[in-house]
Amino acid sequence: MAEPRANLQLDGARLWDSIMQMAKIGPGVAGGNNRQTVTDEDADGRALFQRWCEAAGLTMGVDQMGTMFMRREGTDPEALPVYVGSHLDTQPTGGKYDGVLGVLAGLELVRTLNDLEIKTKHPIVVVNWTNEEGTRFAPAMMASGVFAGVHELDFIYARQDAKGLRFGDELKRIGWCGDEPVGARKMKAYFELHIEQGPILEAEGIDIGVVTHGQGLNWLQVTLTGRESHTGSTPMPMRRNAGLGMARITDLVHEIAMSHQPKAVGAIGHVEVYPNSRNIIPGRTVFTIDFRSPDIEVLKDMDARLRAGAEKIAEELKLGIAFEQTGHFDPVTFDEDCVTAVRRAAERLGYSHRNLVSGAGHDACWVNRVAPTCMVMCPCVDGLSHNEAEEITPEWAEKSANVLLHAVVETAEIMA
Ligand code: HGY
Ligand code: MN
Ligand code: MN
Numbered sequence: 001m002a003e004p005r006a007n008l009q010l011d012g013a014r015l016w017d018s019i020m021q022m023a024k025i026g027p028g029v030a031g032g033n034n035r036q037t038v039t040d041e042d043a044d045g046r047a048l049f050q051r052w053c054e055a056a057g058l059t060m061g062v063d064q065m066g067t068m069f070m071r072r073e074g075t076d077p078e079a080l081p082v083y084v085g086s087h088l089d090t091q092p093t094g095g096k097y098d099g100v101l102g103v104l105a106g107l108e109l110v111r112t113l114n115d116l117e118i119k120t121k122h123p124i125v126v127v128n129w130t131n132e133e134g135t136r137f138a139p140a141m142m143a144s145g146v147f148a149g150v151h152e153l154d155f156i157y158a159r160q161d162a163k164g165l166r167f168g169d170e171l172k173r174i175g176w177c178g179d180e181p182v183g184a185r186k187m188k189a190y191f192e193l194h195i196e197q198g199p200i201l202e203a204e205g206i207d208i209g210v211v212t213h214g215q216g217l218n219w220l221q222v223t224l225t226g227r228e229s230h231t232g233s234t235p236m237p238m239r240r241n242a243g244l245g246m247a248r249i250t251d252l253v254h255e256i257a258m259s260h261q262p263k264a265v266g267a268i269g270h271v272e273v274y275p276n277s278r279n280i281i282p283g284r285t286v287f288t289i290d291f292r293s294p295d296i297e298v299l300k301d302m303d304a305r306l307r308a309g310a311e312k313i314a315e316e317l318k319l320g321i322a323f324e325q326t327g328h329f330d331p332v333t334f335d336e337d338c339v340t341a342v343r344r345a346a347e348r349l350g351y352s353h354r355n356l357v358s359g360a361g362h363d364a365c366w367v368n369r370v371a372p373t374c375m376v377m378c379p380c381v382d383g384l385s386h387n388e389a390e391e392i393t394p395e396w397a398e399k400s401a402n403v404l405l406h407a408v409v410e411t412a413e414i415m416a
Helices: 013-021 040-053 099-118 142-147 153-157 167-173 200-204 240-259 295-314 336-349 361-366 396-413
Strands: 059-062 068-072 082-086 122-128 189-193 208-214 216-225 265-274 284-293 320-329 351-360 373-378
Touching: 013 099, 013 396, 040 059, 040 122, 059 153, 068 099, 082 099, 082 216, 082 361, 082 396, 099 122, 099 189, 099 200, 099 396, 142 153, 153 189, 153 216, 153 320, 189 284, 189 336, 189 361, 189 396, 200 208, 200 351, 208 336, 208 361, 208 396, 216 240, 216 295, 240 265, 240 284, 240 295, 284 295, 295 320, 336 361, 336 373, 361 373, 373 396
Parallel strands: 082 122, 082 189, 189 373, 208 351
Antiparallel strands: 059 068, 068 122, 208 373, 216 284, 216 320, 265 284
16 A cells, blocks of 8 residues: 655645634634534534535535535545544534544645545545534434444434423424434544643643543433522521532542542533522532543442442432433544554654543544544643633644544555
8 A cells, every 4th residue: 555655744724724714603702612513503614614625526425413424536436435524513612623623634634635636545535523522412422423323313313402402403403414324334444633632742742642542431410309498497407408419429529530540530510400599408400420431440430439429418418319321432442553554644744642542532432333443633732622712733733634644545545
């Protein structure tokens, strides 16, 4: 298989400009983005991406989860395509690069091959996965999860947001419910470029993360039921305070994660307090717990200890308690050959690199179940992400996108 030459590099300025143009859609309030899944802003971002892809000669396919597949033909139309992409949806207070870098680096890769009139044997498909973030509608990595056969379409269509809107209805409302059956596509390989969303690469002054594994994730939603009553006249022993229960379970989550350092993280994220009145003891609280670890046994231990400890807290405070698992995936080991292609690309290009375990979840974690998959990561400033101040440098974007270009083109087989 012909190897790409070290001087095969993409147009970093054009990539950066695309990222900045996409950032104008669904702006946040502090310089980042609020382009949540299947909102009108998401629809606008999709339309812009579609325009750019069609201008680059790509043909679009959309599946029943709204995932966008933008295809560049290969010399052998029967050859399994090499897929490359990520997601354009963001957190409510998201950054400009989480997901977006990977999708637009895929587009820039195609633009560069077009400019240089390079053909590949295998087609190349650039992907925008629907609802990677899982913030408006849980679970995260929603569309790639359906694609990998982890979630049923009907179950996912019925998922509701905080306002009770159904995912399937919202997808249809924005006009992005395609006809393609989800998961019908077969891939030779899938590559995803993503910002690290952690501090390691920047702290070590390393340009490229060669992602060998992804840590596992366990999301629980806990509902505590007490009794609303007057915060002034209700004697302390008579209270059934769901707010107090949430506070104690929050501390328990932290204690359990700290007991497994450095192989675990845990926190709560989404919190609802009813009736949320300053002089009513909360009668009900609903909150989410996010546990992660690269070790499956640690994940299981954290889940078991949390459930037992939370039950005990509920009993002591005379509260009802209910658990719902709203997301889960086991720790992931990415494909050896794909990882090697990424590592060789970084070496060929002369970039510093190191193996990395992804702290965050990504669509690649699910796609890895149905196709040879791996990820490339670039540093981010202070390791900050899921914060509007998320920042990377144009150089980090360009270098990591060049590694992606080489790994994809080598796998898609350059035609001399
Ligand atoms: O939660 C995650 O890890 C991803 O950012 N959705
Ligand atoms: Mn992401
Ligand atoms: Mn994210």
